[in-house]
Amino acid sequence: VRLDAQNLGSLARGCALLGAGGGGDPELGLSMALMAVEEHGPVEVVALENLDDDALIMPCGLVGSPALASEKVWGGDEGRTLRNAVERLRAEPVAALMCYSQAGANGLLPVMWAARIGLPLVDADGMGRAFPELQQQAMHLADVPASPVVVTDGRGNAQVLYSADDAWAERMARSAAACFGGVCAGALYCLTALEARDAAISRSLSRAVGIGEALSADAVSDRIDALCELHDAVVVIEGRIVSVERRAPEGFVHGSATIQEDAPGARQLRLELQNEFLLAIEDGAVRAAVPDLISVLSTDTGNPIATERLRRGEHVVVVSTPAPAPWLSPAGLAVAGPAAFGYDVDYTPSVQGVTDARR
Amino acid sequence: VRLDAQNLGSLARGCALLGAGGGGDPELGLSMALMAVEEHGPVEVVALENLDDDALIMPCGLVGSPALASEKVWGGDEGRTLRNAVERLRAEPVAALMCYSQAGANGLLPVMWAARIGLPLVDADGMGRAFPELQQQAMHLADVPASPVVVTDGRGNAQVLYSADDAWAERMARSAAACFGGVCAGALYCLTALEARDAAISRSLSRAVGIGEALSADAVSDRIDALCELHDAVVVIEGRIVSVERRAPEGFVHGSATIQEDAPGARQLRLELQNEFLLAIEDGAVRAAVPDLISVLSTDTGNPIATERLRRGEHVVVVSTPAPAPWLSPAGLAVAGPAAFGYDVDYTPSVQGVTDARR
Numbered sequence: 001v002r003l004d005a006q007n008l009g010s011l012a013r014g015c016a017l018l019g020a021g022g023g024g025d026p027e028l029g030l031s032m033a034l035m036a037v038e039e040h041g042p043v044e045v046v047a048l049e050n051l052d053d054d055a056l057i058m059p060c061g062l063v064g065s066p067a068l069a070s071e072k073v074w075g076g077d078e079g080r081t082l083r084n085a086v087e088r089l090r091a092e093p094v095a096a097l098m099c100y101s102q103a104g105a106n107g108l109l110p111v112m113w114a115a116r117i118g119l120p121l122v123d124a125d126g127m128g129r130a131f132p133e134l135q136q137q138a139m140h141l142a143d144v145p146a147s148p149v150v151v152t153d154g155r156g157n158a159q160v161l162y163s164a165d166d167a168w169a170e171r172m173a174r175s176a177a178a179c180f181g182g183v184c185a186g187a188l189y190c191l192t193a194l195e196a197r198d199a200a201i202s203r204s205l206s207r208a209v210g211i212g213e214a215l216s217a218d219a220v221s222d223r224i225d226a227l228c229e230l231h232d233a234v235v236v237i238e239g240r241i242v243s244v245e246r247r248a249p250e251g252f253v254h255g256s257a258t259i260q261e262d263a264p265g266a267r268q269l270r271l272e273l274q275n276e277f278l279l280a281i282e283d284g285a286v287r288a289a290v291p292d293l294i295s296v297l298s299t300d301t302g303n304p305i306a307t308e309r310l311r312r313g314e315h316v317v318v319v320s321t322p323a324p325a326p327w328l329s330p331a332g333l334a335v336a337g338p339a340a341f342g343y344d345v346d347y348t349p350s351v352q353g354v355t356d357a358r359r
Numbered sequence: 360v361r362l363d364a365q366n367l368g369s370l371a372r373g374c375a376l377l378g379a380g381g382g383g384d385p386e387l388g389l390s391m392a393l394m395a396v397e398e399h400g401p402v403e404v405v406a407l408e409n410l411d412d413d414a415l416i417m418p419c420g421l422v423g424s425p426a427l428a429s430e431k432v433w434g435g436d437e438g439r440t441l442r443n444a445v446e447r448l449r450a451e452p453v454a455a456l457m458c459y460s461q462a463g464a465n466g467l468l469p470v471m472w473a474a475r476i477g478l479p480l481v482d483a484d485g486m487g488r489a490f491p492e493l494q495q496q497a498m499h500l501a502d503v504p505a506s507p508v509v510v511t512d513g514r515g516n517a518q519v520l521y522s523a524d525d526a527w528a529e530r531m532a533r534s535a536a537a538c539f540g541g542v543c544a545g546a547l548y549c550l551t552a553l554e555a556r557d558a559a560i561s562r563s564l565s566r567a568v569g570i571g572e573a574l575s576a577d578a579v580s581d582r583i584d585a586l587c588e589l590h591d592a593v594v595v596i597e598g599r600i601v602s603v604e605r606r607a608p609e610g611f612v613h614g615s616a617t618i619q620e621d622a623p624g625a626r627q628l629r630l631e632l633q634n635e636f637l638l639a640i641e642d643g644a645v646r647a648a649v650p651d652l653i654s655v656l657s658t659d660t661g662n663p664i665a666t667e668r669l670r671r672g673e674h675v676v677v678v679s680t681p682a683p684a685p686w687l688s689p690a691g692l693a694v695a696g697p698a699a700f701g702y703d704v705d706y707t708p709s710v711q712g713v714t715d716a717r718r
Contacts, residue, residue, distance in 0.1 A: 157527050159535075160519040162444075168516050172538055176518075179534035 001206065003111055003121065004042035008033050010212030013303070015107030017211050017227075017321070020293040021307035022253075022276035023104020023130030024066030032074060033108050036115035043111055044120035046096055048202055051122070051193035055095035058086050059126055059200075060113065061106035063134065063151050063186035064177025065252060066275065067308050069105045078154040078185035079113020085150040085158055086187055098122040098196070100137060100189065102204035103130035104306075109185070124196060125204035126189060128324030129293050132252065132275045134173055135166040136336045138326040139189040142199035149173050149188040153180040201324045207231075211321075220302035220317075227319055236280050236287050236353040237261060237269040238299065238317040244310045246273075253307050259316060267353070269318065271296070273307045278341050280318060280350075288320035288350035289343075291327035291336045295319050320350035360565065362470055362480065363401035367392050369571030372662070374466030376570050376586075376680070379652040380666035381612075381635035382463020382489030383425030391433060392467050395474035402470055403479035405455055407561055410481070410552035414454035417445050418485055418559075419472065420465035422493065422510050422545035423536025424611060425634065426667055428464045437513040437544035438472020444509040444517055445546055457481040457555070459496060459548065461563035462489035463665075468544070483555060484563035485548060487683030488652050491611065491634045493532055494525040495695045497685040498548040501558035508532050508547040512539040560683045566590075570680075579661035579676075586678055595639050595646050595677040595712040596620060596628040597658065603669045605632075612666050618675060626712070628677065630655070632666045637700050639677060639709075647679035647709040648702075650686035650695045654678050679709035 003011060012030040015023070037043060051057070060082055062069045083094050099110045102125035114121045126137035134146060146169040152158040157180070161172040169188065177184050191199060214226035227233035239261040246255030254274050261267040269287065272279040277294035280287040288294050296305045299315045326332050328347075334340065337347045362370060371389040374382070396402060410416070419441055421428045442453050458469045461484035473480045485496035493505060505528040511517040516539070520531040528547065536543050550558060573585035586592035598620040605614030613633050620626040628646065631638040636653035639646040647653050655664045658674045685691050687706075693699065696706045 156523055157531065158521040159531060160521075162517040162519075164515055172516065172518060172535070175534055175538035176531070179531055 001045040001123070002042035003045060004037050005034060007209055008037065008111065010209050010216060012108055012212065013215040014208035014210065014212030015103050016304040017215060017295045018102060018107065018208055018293065019104035019130045019304065019306065020276040020295050021273060021305070022066060022132065023101060023106050024062060024069040025306060026105055026108045028070045029105045029108025029112065032076065033111040033115065036076070036112040040115045040118065043114045045123050045205055046120040047123050048193055048197050048200065051095060053192065053194040055193040056090060056092055057096050057098050057122055057191055057193060057196050058083060058094045058187050059098045059100035059139070059189045060110050060185065060187040061100045062109060062183055063173045064183035066104055067248065067253060068182040072183050074109070075154040076112060076116055078152055079110065080117050081152040081154065081158055082150050082185060082187040083117055085160060086190055089148055089160065090190065094119065096120045096122045098200065099125045099205070101125055101127040101130050102208050103127065106130065107208055121205065122196070123205040124200040124202045126200060128201040128204050130276050131336055134170040134188060137189055138201050138324070139191060139199045140166050141326050141329070141331050141335065144189050144191045144195055144199045146170070146188045149186060151176045151184050151186040153184045201326065215302065220299055223302050224317060224319065231321060233319045233321045234350050234352040236294070236318040236320050236350065237267060239315070241310060241312050241314045241316060244312050246308070248308065257310050259318060271318070272343065274341055275307060277307060279338060279343055279345065280320065282353070286345050286348050287353055289338050289345065289347050290341060291323035291332065291347070292350045293321040293323065295321065322350070360404040360482070361401040362404060363396050364393060366568055367396065367470065369568050369575060371467055371571065372574040373567035373569065373571030374462050375663040376574060376654045377461060377466065377567055377652065378463035378489045378663065378665065379635040379654055380632060380664070381425060381491065382460060382465055383421060383428040384665060385464055385467045387429045388464045388467025388471065391435065392470040392474065395435070395471040399474045399477065402473045404482050404564055405479040406482050407552055407556045407559065410454060412551065412553040414552040415449060415451055416455050416457050416481055416550055416552060416555050417442060417453045417546050418457045418459035418498070418548045419469050419544065419546040420459045421468060421542055422532045423542035425463055426607065426612060427541040431542050433468070434513040435471060435475055437511055438469065439476050440511040440513065440517055441509050441544060441546040442476055444519060445549055448507055448519065449549065453478065455479045455481045457559065458484045458564070460484055460486040460489050461567050462486065465489065466567055480564065481555070482564040483559040483561045485559060487560040487563050488650070489635050490695055493529040493547060496548055497560050497683070498550060498558045499525050500685050500688070500690050500694065503548050503550045503554055503558050505529070505547045508545060510535045510543050510545040512543050560685065574661065579658055582661045583676060583678065590680060592678045592680045593709050593711040595679050595709065596626060597676040598674070600669060600671050600673045600675060603671050605667070607667065616669050618677060630677070631702065633700055634666060636666060638697060638702055638704065639679065645704050645707050646712055648697050648704065648706050649700060650682035650691065650706070651709045652680040652682065654680065681709070
């Protein structure tokens with residue numbers, strides 16, 4: 001597989017859905033990735049099993065506030081700075097980049113970087129979706145250390161952060177991003193292909209492209225059908241947004257939204273959000289919960305809507321997609337389940353909310 | 360010269376005066392340095408001309424708020440962490456440590472580190488006094504880069520900060536200190552002995568010990584006399600503190616204090632302070648100005664008083680000591696003259712304020 005002008009649009013649509021409302025707008029990253037492949041040629045996508053055991057993989061993406069990522073002027077050479085720093089630290093060449101999160105802006109920026117430095121991109125990632133914290137990575141669950149974390153503003157300033165404690169690495173990285181104006185580029189959890197075969201989430205990039213293709217159907221209902229049939233999504237509710245509550249301290253979005261069904265029954269669903277949509281609650285019962293992906297699509301445009309773009313009055317369909325397997329283990333749920341976000345509810349697999357009669 | 364239980368007390372007194380009201384309380388550093396030399400033996404002090412040209416010198420001290428430095432629990436191994444990181448970065452051994460500022464707490468912490476890792480301390484520093492910003496270094500004037508800056512909390516977390524711009528290095532270091540609770544240990548402006556002979560301020564450590572010995576006389580007037588006769592100090596005023604205005608946003612002290620002479624003439628002097636005493640103004644005229652050192656001594660105890668310890672009603676003598684030569688160049692004044700601190704006045708050499716008839 002290669003990423004080029006033909007399939008980058010699908011990748012971006014897939015990343016928008018996998019962002020589960022967060023991860024930053026993929027549009028700016030898409031533009032930059034398109035320019036980069038036009039100038040430097042397509043980006044090779046390589047499966048983990050096709051890399052040498054000791055090939056060094058550099059997971060990368062943005063660090064800091066994804067909401068600020070589309071306001072930042074990316075120079076394009078951030079990936080090269082990160083790669084050079086990692087090669088200096090490891091004293092060996094980087095064989096391939098990997099999106100640490102194949103979602104939102106994080107699913108596209110590394111495509112631009114890979115194109116510009118002429119390296120392949122691995123068909124895997126560390127999250128299989130978007131999460132707000134850098135230690136919410138499958139690599140963290142597999143005991144691959146985040147450190148040394150490299151961050152750069154792409155303007156000649158860089159930091160290398162060392163800690164044996166991934167939570168401290170996250171704290172230092174966030175502080176560095178704040179120093180760089182709220183968002184910057186970062187590489188972390190660098191690992192060999194041998195390690196990644198166990199530690200990373202395989203096929204994330206193919207999955208994102210596949211989901212993006214499902215979202216390319218003309219009719220919105222065909223898009224939803226394809227998501228459900230090909231990607232195990234379930235529809236949680238379809239209706240109108242009747243209220244949105246949101247605040248964004250330090251660029252991180254927190255809040256909730258309520259969606260009311262049009263039908264006579266008038267079911268109501270409350271979405272809890274923190275950058276991403278994290279819980280879907282109906283009559284006090286959990287209908288979908290993180291780490292499963294909760295995505296909100298406009299029934300007008302058929303496109304996923306980011307948490308910071310929700311508007312009252314908009315007609316939407318809420319779909320939930322199963323979390324990648326590592327997140328459903330006890331360790332995975334401890335790091336990225338509802339309790340990790342401060343919600344006093346247990347994870348339960350997502351529940352179909354609309355009967356087949358709907359369509 | 361060696362630093363041991365006999366002369367560390369003098370070093371600490373000298374560092375208190377050279378702090379010019381800032382640089383952090385040397386007392387905690389003194390206790391830790393005394394314990395370290397008791398356990399590991401005295402610290403050798405080496406002159407710059409006695410080091411091999413290519414000997415690597417690691418300037419170090421605290422980064423962040425000096426006011427918080429005495430509240431931090433220093434583990435003692437911060438220097439070792441810094442040294443190990445610098446040796447990894449430079450791929451060569453560190454030959455000696457240097458206080459980046461031979462003043463306040465910064466003049467003592469590196470003594471403890473040197474004792475614990477068994478390295479000598481260079482008889483030189485980067486400031487010849489205390490300054491609030493890390494780019495206010497003679498090495499900066501000599502175009503030795505601050506970067507890579509290494510900082511650590513001494514608890515297993517470390518950061519290496521890269522920038523060609525010393526102001527950005529300072530900004531990143533300050534942000535890292537904030538992430539570490541407001542203060543941490545740092546190494547920066549690493550350089551060879553050959554470079555240091557031009558770039559650093561020589562004999563700072565001997566000077567601090569000499570000033571400390573002057574401050575060891577029993578009678579306060581003898582201390583002042585010795586400062587004036589042996590260390591070119593001038594007495595600016597002697598009187599009572601009649602007002603103190605001070606605020607400490609983010610641990611950095613800002614404010615002013617007014618001192619009124621006891622004598623019938625009743626001269627009044629206003630001190631402007633930002634961590635350090637920066638200006639002494641009488642009737643609108645500058646009597647002493649940064650980069651000259653302005654120090655306030657209690658006439659009761661004969662000891663220097665830190666800006667954050669000034670109390671109304673206290674009887675004090677204000678002395679000014681000449682700045683090391685690099686600060687009096689146009690480049691030096693641009694970095695550390697009154698204008699660098701936001702004061703719209705020109706530097707003028709300090710003026711004797713009390714006639715010899717006083718004593």
